[in-house]
Amino acid sequence: MDFKERANQLLDRHLAEWESDPSRLDSETSHESGAQVNAKQIERVCHHYGQALEDENQQMITQQVYKEYEGEQVNQRHYVSVDGAMYLTREESWRERLSRGKLGRIYRQDDRAAVSKDRAMLTDSTYVSHLGHHQDFITKMNYELENLNQLVFIADGARWIWPPWNGNG
DSSP states (O other): OOHHHHHHHHHHHHHHHHHHOGGGGSOEEOTTTOOEEOHHHHHHHHHHHHHHHHHHHHHHHHTTOOOOOOGGGGGSEEEEEEEEEEEEEEOTTSOEEEEEEEEEEEEEGGGEEEEETTEEEESOOEEEEEESOHHHHHHHHHHHHTTOSEEEEEOOOOTTTSGGGTTOO
16 A cells, blocks of 8 residues: 555545544544644645646646546436535635536446435446636546537526537537
């Protein structure tokens, strides 16, 4: 097991413990390493790896490399849910501003599992998110969708959603 896998394993375990007792978030000692871990350290690690993943994804998008799918996945029906939200964020100057977030979820019919007679749940999904302009979000979504042949969109009537994927944009 490499360092990254081990670190993920330890963080998963600590996060599960902290979810059951949020008062432990201020400071916690790892029984396995003796290291002090606190919420700010976890936040910094998440930001570091999140930015590294974002940079890697952006590089692929810039090079116009699209996600590859195996065999029959290309021709299976994929459902695409897309929506946006507006919420307050703190900028570098600690001034609050209204930001626009976008979220997309992609899944196949085979990813649905029956929970009961009238309910189902999804067992696998791909998420795409973006905080900022909708055109940057669309570029990220296209990375996931470009090589798929059957797409069914589930979205509201927001003007930014439909033109890119209905042939009018």
